Amino acid sequence: MFSLSDQAIDPxxxxxxxxxPRSGGFVSFExxxxxxxxxxxxxxxxxxxxxxxxxxxxxxxIVQALKQFDINAAVCCHRIGALQVGDMxxxxxxxxxxxxxxxxxxEFILNQxxxxxxxxxxxxxxDGATGWVEANL
Amino acid sequence: MTIKIEFYGRLKEDFNATSTEWTxxxxxxxxxxxxxxxxxxxxxxxxxxxxxxxxxxxxxWQQHIAPHDVxxxxxxxxxx
Numbered sequence: 001m002f003s004l005s006d007q008a009i010d011p012x013x014x015x016x017x018x019x020x021p022r023s024g025g026f027v028s029f030e031x032x033x034x035x036x037x038x039x040x041x042x043x044x045x046x047x048x049x050x051x052x053x054x055x056x057x058x059x060x061x062i063v064q065a066l067k068q069f070d071i072n073a074a075v076c077c078h079r080i081g082a083l084q085v086g087d088m089x090x091x092x093x094x095x096x097x098x099x100x101x102x103x104x105x106x107e108f109i110l111n112q113x114x115x116x117x118x119x120x121x122x123x124x125x126x127d128g129a130t131g132w133v134e135a136n137l
Numbered sequence: 138m139t140i141k142i143e144f145y146g147r148l149k150e151d152f153n154a155t156s157t158e159w160t161x162x163x164x165x166x167x168x169x170x171x172x173x174x175x176x177x178x179x180x181x182x183x184x185x186x187x188x189x190x191x192x193x194x195x196x197x198w199q200q201h202i203a204p205h206d207v208x209x210x211x212x213x214x215x216x217x
Contacts, residue, residue, distance in 0.1 A: 031217050047216065050145060050209070052193050078216055090217050110217060118188075119216030120146030132147035133215040 002058025002113075004049060006081040009088045018073040023095035027102040029110055031090040033083050037133070041126035047080045047089065050118040054078075061112045069105035071096040076109050078119060138163070140202055142174070143209040148187070151180045167191065167208060168198035186213050 001017065011030065018026060035042050062074050074094045083089060092109050096102040121133040143156045152174060161170060167189045175182035189196055190209040202208060 048146065049216075050190075050193075050211065053190065053195070114217035115214060117214055117216050118145065118211050119214055120212065121215040122146075132150070132212070134147065134213045 001075055002055060002062050002117075003075075003077045004051060004054060004058075004080050005077055006079070009077050009079060009091050011088075011091055011093075014075050014077055014091055014093055017075045018093045018095045020072040020095050022097060023072045023102075024097050025099045025102055026093065026095045027099070027106045028091065028093040029106055030088050031110075033085050033087045033089055035085045037123060040123070040131075042085065042123050043126050044082065044084050044124045046082050046122045046124070047078070048120045048122065049078075049080050051080075054117050054119055057117045058113060061109055061116065064112070065094070065105045065109050069094075069096070069108065070098070070101040071105045074105060074109060076113055078113065078117070080119070138204040140170075140204065140206045140208055142170075143207060145209060146212040146215070148210050148212050152178050161202060165202055166198065167196060167200050167202055170202060170208065171198075171210060187211065 033045055058076060065074050072095050076092045078090045092106050094102045094105045122130055123133055124130050139158050139160050141156060142159050144152050144154060149155050172182050184198055188211040191206050
């Protein structure tokens with residue numbers, strides 16, 4: 001399942017959604033807001049989304065991952081709204097019988113989410129300027 | 138005939154608006170609409186990276202717009 005959240009992401013709650021007795025392992029990825037980008041000092045950022053299509057595209061990615069990889073469960077949650085440095089922006093979790101498929105599916109979901117889901121990042125810099133980030137693949 | 142146009146991400150700054158009303162001629166494609174907007178706002182039209190939607194559905198650039206449609210334009214995604 002793919003979800004959007006305007007509140008802090010709770011990894012424990014999300015991990016519970018991919019826990020599966022068939023699985024021999026679990027892989028997760030956390031994306032955090034870092035304090036720099038492209039030689040600029042980042043103070044904060046804001047994620048904007050077209051929520052209806054973001055959920056549609058994000059869930060299509062999860063379905064594609066479940067078909068393409070030998071995994072048992074997959075979840076992705078992306079923050080929207082205002083975030084500070086250190087906040088978690090995205091969480092991806094996959095459980096599978098074996099680790100190879102879990103690692104591959106986790107990376108697939110992350111890459112496809114960054115490339116396809118209609119979410120846009122607006123960075124706020126230490127000099128007061130702001131800037132839209134694009135195609136940060 | 139009028140429609141509502143919505144801009145997302147950096148396109149809000151390019152077109153200096155979050156949304157706007159627009160009057161159009163019959164048989165106008167979404168590509169012609171976008172080109173007209175770009176001409177008016179002196180924005181470079183790059184339809185290879187921008188994606189159009191109509192009424193919350195992805196559409197082809199050759200899709201014709203209809204009265205009361207809500208047309209949106211997406212710049213490249215940058216989540217994660």
